[in-house]
Amino acid sequence: MLAHLRAADPALFAASIAVATLTFPLRTVRWRVILRDAAGRRFPWVPLWHATAVGFMANNLLPVRAGEVARAYVARRQLPVRFGTALASIAVERVLDGLTMVGLMVPALAALSVPRAAAAERAPLSSIAAGAAALFAAALVLALLVVHRPAPWLAGWRRATRALLPAAAADRLGHVGDAMVAGLAVLRSPQRFAAAVAWSLVLWLVNAASFALCFRAFGLPVAAHAALVLQGLIGFGVALPSSPGFFGPFEAATRVTLQLYGVAPAQAVSYAVAYHLAGFVPITLLGLYSLSRAHVRLGELGRAGGVAEP
Numbered sequence: 001m002l003a004h005l006r007a008a009d010p011a012l013f014a015a016s017i018a019v020a021t022l023t024f025p026l027r028t029v030r031w032r033v034i035l036r037d038a039a040g041r042r043f044p045w046v047p048l049w050h051a052t053a054v055g056f057m058a059n060n061l062l063p064v065r066a067g068e069v070a071r072a073y074v075a076r077r078q079l080p081v082r083f084g085t086a087l088a089s090i091a092v093e094r095v096l097d098g099l100t101m102v103g104l105m106v107p108a109l110a111a112l113s114v115p116r117a118a119a120a121e122r123a124p125l126s127s128i129a130a131g132a133a134a135l136f137a138a139a140l141v142l143a144l145l146v147v148h149r150p151a152p153w154l155a156g157w158r159r160a161t162r163a164l165l166p167a168a169a170a171d172r173l174g175h176v177g178d179a180m181v182a183g184l185a186v187l188r189s190p191q192r193f194a195a196a197v198a199w200s201l202v203l204w205l206v207n208a209a210s211f212a213l214c215f216r217a218f219g220l221p222v223a224a225h226a227a228l229v230l231q232g233l234i235g236f237g238v239a240l241p242s243s244p245g246f247f248g249p250f251e252a253a254t255r256v257t258l259q260l261y262g263v264a265p266a267q268a269v270s271y272a273v274a275y276h277l278a279g280f281v282p283i284t285l286l287g288l289y290s291l292s293r294a295h296v297r298l299g300e301l302g303r304a305g306g307v308a309e310p
Helices: 002-007 010-034 045-061 066-078 083-109 116-148 150-164 167-183 190-218 226-237 249-260 265-293 298-302
Strands: none
Touching: 002 265, 010 045, 010 083, 010 190, 010 265, 045 066, 045 265, 045 298, 066 083, 066 298, 083 116, 083 167, 083 190, 083 226, 116 150, 116 226, 150 167, 190 226, 190 265, 226 249, 249 265
């Protein structure tokens, strides 16, 4: 790995990490489209940025994707928004992320420049992409059904919680259901939803550009569109609760993808570790700074889901 690092182009490598870090402000811009106050007005950009930076820093330092909950918690601390509403808006983001990554990945997988020898390996990846597309599409359809006719869904939710839980806990979860539906409000507005989709496309194209720049930095003999396949498989690989910073799943997904394009395993892992570690540092430092600006302690983030108000 050290030999591969010494041979890499430092300027291109630095550029790839700078472009990767740019995706976090882009996420904040998109979140500002999705998450609004009770009157439908936009929230200020700075508190949303601090919540975003803290959330991704927490994903790097805490296990089981705690950053999603931490992000909603910090938003709740800084803005007049309910915890459940912020969390539901993040769930909308994740569905858009999944659909966008699949949409970009499928044509790249079908590209003629993929070696014929890799056809056997490409087939299961296509199946994974199709399955992921179906899953995310089903989640989006369900969210659309809930947000356009919330009353029967909320009534069913309240009946279920009252049947299973003590009255106080059931009432609390009833409020959580109301807040979650409020977080899906972007799906009622065709204009806002279209804007969120457009920003998702920009975000993931910029992210793919960072992978492609790093290909050039390491001299990997792969086409730029391989970055679309790489980010899709990494996205699926780290989607489930995992280790802090997703170390392990990230490298495994990168190795599998680059082997598809004929890159030797040792070089693929060198690429993955270098990119991952270098990308880990900026958002972690930015998140720690935002944590101090939000007047939240790191220890609170691990307990965020239990202490946040609905």
